[in-house]
Amino acid sequence: MSKRIFESHIEEASLEWFEGLNWSVLHGPDIAPDEPAAERDSYSDVILRSRLEFAIDSLNPTLPAEAKEEALRKFLHVDSPSLILRNRTFHKMLTDGIPVEYRREPSRVPGMTHRP
Numbered sequence: 001m002s003k004r005i006f007e008s009h010i011e012e013a014s015l016e017w018f019e020g021l022n023w024s025v026l027h028g029p030d031i032a033p034d035e036p037a038a039e040r041d042s043y044s045d046v047i048l049r050s051r052l053e054f055a056i057d058s059l060n061p062t063l064p065a066e067a068k069e070e071a072l073r074k075f076l077h078v079d080s081p082s083l084i085l086r087n088r089t090f091h092k093m094l095t096d097g098i099p100v101e102y103r104r105e106p107s108r109v110p111g112m113t114h115r116p
Contacts, residue, residue, distance in 0.1 A: 047076060067102035074098050 015025050031039040031048075039048045052075060056068050075093055080086040 049076070052076075063100075064102050064105075067100045070100040070102070071098045074100070 019025050029035070031037055033040055033042050039050060049072075053068075053072060056071050056075075060068060060071075075090075075098060078086050078089050078093070080089055
């Protein structure tokens with residue numbers, strides 16, 4: 001007897017795992033486009049942008065807005081010649097962070113002057 005694995009089995013196991021980590025799990029149609037609680041403009045949007053923006057902001061409260069926008073842009077536009085490489089890049093950004101450059105405001109110390 002062969003056991004077959006279906007996508008629905010993986011989805012159910014993943015949802016249980018996320019619930020076990022205290023993540024909130026929502027029913028897809030509840031946040032679908034054109035619903036009162038919609039979190040995406042179309043079904044082709046695989047990333048819930050507002051949630052990603054919130055996560056970037058809450059994980060990096062001291063970063064300037066421009067740096068947060070750059071991180072969001074990099075995260076939303078992963079370029080790679082293959083799906084496997086895109087997924088690996090995406091995963092690396094999730095686990096290791098997204099490098100962005102920004103200009104830091106000079107600290108103000110009484111009696112000190114800052115020279116750029």
